Amino acid sequence: MALLTLAEAKTQLQLTDTAAYDAELETYIDALTPVIERHTGPVESRTVTETVNAYGPLLALTQVPTVSLTSLTPVHSGGRAIAADEVALDGDAGVLRRLDGARFAGGPWVAVYVAGRDDIPPTINLAARLLLQHLWRTRYGAARGNPGGGEDFDVNEPIPGFGYAVPNRVLQLLESFKAPPGVA
Known part of the structure; x- marks a missing residue:
């Protein structure tokens, strides 16, 4: 079971072209998993x-x-x-x-x-969608008028080990799934 499907990613980013961004989106989706799982422990079995x-x-x-x-x-x-x-x-x-x-x-x-989990909780799925949207915006930016443009999400600070910050709203969604200390 995938944390986020390609169809969900396209819906979140409002991409209507059926294949133009598929390879790039798959890379983004693969990059989301370790970031989300750093907070929640394994999501994908x-x-x-x-x-x-x-x-x-x-x-x-x-x-x-x-x-x-x-x-x-x-x-x-x-x-x-x-x-x-x-x-x-x-x-x-x-x-x-x-x-x-x-x-x-x-x-x-x-x-x-x-x-992992038998089912991906909707809250974790939403956090993954929002993180994808954040990453997509930092890649393409609102100034270029691409899908998903607009103001970037607020962030506090970069998370050690990752080269970018995780938006506050993503961290808030993941809070109730937070892994115990020393785990994951």
Whole structure:
């Protein structure tokens, strides 16, 4: 499931030409995902493989929300893999708990799981549309009279690691989906 489709991008930018901007828009759409996911954690579903440590009866995954667990195997030989149906997954927190109440012994563990969301919430989709509109405006500008022109969105400051600022209205929309500290 895509964060933003090409058709949604064209609608947001009021582009009526069916193919003239497609390749460029696809580049913009691809660039939106890491910016949005920096605030929300994974939005588009993806398989993640990572080595994690357990803390007693709990094991915390780093990419949340988590949709499902595929496998959980100890890094060191001699340990027993734990089947996905032997653990309870709190997907929002990315925390695994053994159903038998036992501790996660014999780790660290290699966890393979699907992170992201089954459905893209409309608020995140709108934030992606507004970010696209902002980026498109900074590329083409209102002075050239291109679609999406007009005043640029307000921004506070550039986000470290990204070469441009994210509009305040986008950050406000993403606030309720903000990933916990140390995650994503």
